[in-house]
Amino acid sequence: MSTVSIPRPSKPWGFNLRQSIPDFVGAVVTILITYASVAYTPLKGKLAFVFVLFISAVIVSAAISAIRRDRKAALNSVSTVMVYVAGIFVIFPLGSILYEIIRRGIGGLSFGMFTTDMAVTASDAPLNEGGLLHAVVGTLYIVVIASLISVPIGLLTALYLTEIKGKAAGTVRFFVQAMSGIPSIVAGLFIYAVWMIALGNQYSAIAGAMALAILMIPTVARTSEEVLKLIPNDLREAGLAMGGTQWRTVAMIVIPAAQSGLITAVILGVARIAGETAPLLLTMGGADALNLNPFNGNSSAIPFYVWKNFLLGTETAINRAWSGILVLMIIVLFFFSLTRFLSGRKGRV
Amino acid sequence: MRGFGINFTTRSPSRNHLSAHFLLGNSSITHVSTAAPTLPPKRVITTKPRFSDKVFRGVVTTGGFSSLVILGLISLFLLYNGLNVFKSEGLKFITGFDWIVPLPEEGLPAQYGIGAMLYGTIVIGLIALFFGFPISVGAALFLSYYAPEWLKKPMVLVIDVMAAIPSIVFGLWGFFVLMPHAEYWAKLIHKYLGFIPIFDMPANAYSRSPFIAGLVLAIMIIPIITSISREIFAQTPLDRIQAAYALGATKWSMIKAVVIPYGRGGVIGGAMLGLGRAIGETVAVYTVLNIVFDIRIEVLLSAGGSVASMIVNKFGEANPDELRALMASGFVLFLVTLLINFLANFIINRTARE
Numbered sequence: 001m002s003t004v005s006i007p008r009p010s011k012p013w014g015f016n017l018r019q020s021i022p023d024f025v026g027a028v029v030t031i032l033i034t035y036a037s038v039a040y041t042p043l044k045g046k047l048a049f050v051f052v053l054f055i056s057a058v059i060v061s062a063a064i065s066a067i068r069r070d071r072k073a074a075l076n077s078v079s080t081v082m083v084y085v086a087g088i089f090v091i092f093p094l095g096s097i098l099y100e101i102i103r104r105g106i107g108g109l110s111f112g113m114f115t116t117d118m119a120v121t122a123s124d125a126p127l128n129e130g131g132l133l134h135a136v137v138g139t140l141y142i143v144v145i146a147s148l149i150s151v152p153i154g155l156l157t158a159l160y161l162t163e164i165k166g167k168a169a170g171t172v173r174f175f176v177q178a179m180s181g182i183p184s185i186v187a188g189l190f191i192y193a194v195w196m197i198a199l200g201n202q203y204s205a206i207a208g209a210m211a212l213a214i215l216m217i218p219t220v221a222r223t224s225e226e227v228l229k230l231i232p233n234d235l236r237e238a239g240l241a242m243g244g245t246q247w248r249t250v251a252m253i254v255i256p257a258a259q260s261g262l263i264t265a266v267i268l269g270v271a272r273i274a275g276e277t278a279p280l281l282l283t284m285g286g287a288d289a290l291n292l293n294p295f296n297g298n299s300s301a302i303p304f305y306v307w308k309n310f311l312l313g314t315e316t317a318i319n320r321a322w323s324g325i326l327v328l329m330i331i332v333l334f335f336f337s338l339t340r341f342l343s344g345r346k347g348r349v
Numbered sequence: 350m351r352g353f354g355i356n357f358t359t360r361s362p363s364r365n366h367l368s369a370h371f372l373l374g375n376s377s378i379t380h381v382s383t384a385a386p387t388l389p390p391k392r393v394i395t396t397k398p399r400f401s402d403k404v405f406r407g408v409v410t411t412g413g414f415s416s417l418v419i420l421g422l423i424s425l426f427l428l429y430n431g432l433n434v435f436k437s438e439g440l441k442f443i444t445g446f447d448w449i450v451p452l453p454e455e456g457l458p459a460q461y462g463i464g465a466m467l468y469g470t471i472v473i474g475l476i477a478l479f480f481g482f483p484i485s486v487g488a489a490l491f492l493s494y495y496a497p498e499w500l501k502k503p504m505v506l507v508i509d510v511m512a513a514i515p516s517i518v519f520g521l522w523g524f525f526v527l528m529p530h531a532e533y534w535a536k537l538i539h540k541y542l543g544f545i546p547i548f549d550m551p552a553n554a555y556s557r558s559p560f561i562a563g564l565v566l567a568i569m570i571i572p573i574i575t576s577i578s579r580e581i582f583a584q585t586p587l588d589r590i591q592a593a594y595a596l597g598a599t600k601w602s603m604i605k606a607v608v609i610p611y612g613r614g615g616v617i618g619g620a621m622l623g624l625g626r627a628i629g630e631t632v633a634v635y636t637v638l639n640i641v642f643d644i645r646i647e648v649l650l651s652a653g654g655s656v657a658s659m660i661v662n663k664f665g666e667a668n669p670d671e672l673r674a675l676m677a678s679g680f681v682l683f684l685v686t687l688l689i690n691f692l693a694n695f696i697i698n699r700t701a702r703e
Binding site: 003047048072073076079080082083084085086087089090091093094096101104152155157158159160161164166168169170171174175176177178179180181182183184185186187189190193194197198199214215217218222228245247248250271272274275276277278281282303306307310318321322325328329332333336342 | 399401402405408410411412413414415416417419420422423426427429430452470483484485486487488490491492495496504507508509510511513514515516517518519520521522525526528530533534547555568571575599600601602604619622625626628629630631632636657659660664675676679682683686687689690691693694695698
């Protein structure tokens with residue numbers, strides 16, 4: 001007796017076979033056009049394939065949208081294809097880089113390369129002779145010394161920005177931001193001008209470390225500032241309300257609370273400088289033999305080792321360069337994952 | 350049960366009484382023990398910092414200004430070392446494009462001009478932006494509005510890893526992997542678009558051209574521009590996005606009407622940060638660019654310039670005089686990148702605050 005019909009619950013936004021038939025047909029048509037044009041026209045090769053695929057995908061999807069709806073929908077599908085292509089383009093180089101590093105670098109990798117240096121090895125000697133011990137030690141030295149210099153300075157800068165909040169905080173923040181953009185070669189030239197020309201020292205690991213410290217300070221300062229900002233103000237106020245001085249509040253409450261984030265900041269800085277090459281070329285001299293004294297004498301680092309072997313240009317030297325890059329990438333990615341692990345473990349700090 | 354209850358009620362007041370008595374007694378004892386009742390000295394409440402705080406604030410403030418001091422020292426030392434060259438060359442240091450270092454026995458005056466290098470730097474920077482900017486903004490839009498949820502995290506990771514790759518890796522990859530492909534692309538461009546002057550080829554030399562250097566730089570600056578654009582896009586007010594959808598906008602018209610006007614400044618700032626990195630890049634450019642002191646408009650030809658790479662190129666066998674010229678070039682490079690960074694950060698900060 002009642003004629004009220006209850007509509008069947010449906011999900012118009014969900015997957016719908018009938019509506020997705022045109023999309024499917026469009027994809028098939030696109031691929032067919034691409035194959036046909038690569039097979040029957042002078043456009044040949046992978047590049048042509050990608051190019052034609054892209055163009056035909058844009059045209060076909062626009063045509064389908066225009067037929068089904070209107071011009072605006074056509075424009076929308078053109079932009080969708082373009083944005084997807086941009087997304088793919090971003091992933092592609094990294095895949096190629098990692099693949100090539102492993103493919104070309106794995107051959108020269110051996111345990112012996114971590115126990116010997118290049119002091120008595122000719123550039124065209126077989127790969128199982130010589131190694132990059134001197135470079136690994138050099139990288140270790142410069143990373144440790146650069147951290148010792150830049151971590152206190154970077155942390156103090158961050159504390160100035162978050163705890164003191166002086167009148168000049170805005171200016172300091174602005175300069176730190178700008179400092180993170182200075183070219184690495186300029187840092188190398190600066191250390192050369194101060195340490196070698198003005199103070200009359202020789203090439204050494206410590207000179208390279210000082211140049212890298214300049215590049216590391218802004219990274220440490222900016223990341224630490226972000227971390228310290230996340231510490232709730234309640235903690236600071238509680239510390240002060242308990243009668244603590246600002247010094248004790250910062251040292252005993254704020255910094256311990258931010259500890260893991262601050263460690264992340266330091267490692268992020270290390271990851272930033274571990275692969276830096278240009279400043280080392282001007283400050284470290286690039287030795288082939290192991291130099292255990294970081295304060296004097298030519299020394300090397302992994303990027304420098306790669307650079308030297310690249311410039312030598314013989315086949316084995318190039319192989320050595322790729323192995324060096326593989327080692328370098330393992331180190332950099334190790335630090336990178338460490339920061340991810342540390343920052344993922346404790347919320348977002 | 351009942352008895353227990355009575356017991357309880359009768360006991361508890363006595364207990365309370367007891368404890369109250371105990372407390373009173375206790376306090377009376379302390380009163381008695383001090384012969385004359387004296388109040389503790391009144392605390393002086395002051396905002397004056399303690400000595401330890403003064404030291405703390407002093408040290409932190411000094412450390413906080415270190416970045417300004419370092420930047421100042423860099424410009425001072427580079428300027429001081431390059432001063433002689435600036436004096437002898439004058440404006441020709443910027444505009445001239447001859448770098449002639451005569452042998453000592455020739456007795457001729459040296460000539461230093463980085464005009465060609467500055468021009469080359471700008472050219473490869475612009476090529477890098479030409480390829481890198483659309484891809485970065487597209488990728489940022491993809492990440493913010495198109496990508497399915499499961500893809501977002503891995504893709505952000507990919508971009509972060511790319512930002513962490515050292516430049517020497519890009520250099521070797523560019524030289525051994527990208528360059529053979531890029532030479533082929535360059536030949537195609539020359540074949541089909543050769544009538545445009547910049548794609549003309551006076552000689553058959555396609556390797557180590559500004560085009561290839563620009564491609565490598567484009568890949569290097571993509572992570573910077575993408576992550577900054579993404580941060581800016583993430584701040585687009587959600588109500589305006591939903592308002593656009595409610596009015597029947599397609600995704601693209603929503604982006605055109607809301608996201609792009611809102612984030613324009615930040616995206617331009619990100620592009621400038623990328624340009625700053627491209628201009629300062631040394632090692633990666635050195636491997637894929639043939640440095641020639643000449644201004645050429647043909648971007649596919651194996652001849653280009655870059656101030657940063659030129660410094661490394663000439664540094665090895667530079668005499669003290671030439672070294673001063675390199676310091677002067679470093680000073681110019683420093684000023685240019687600092688200026689670009691200032692401007693970029695200014696634009697980004699302003700956009701982010703709005």
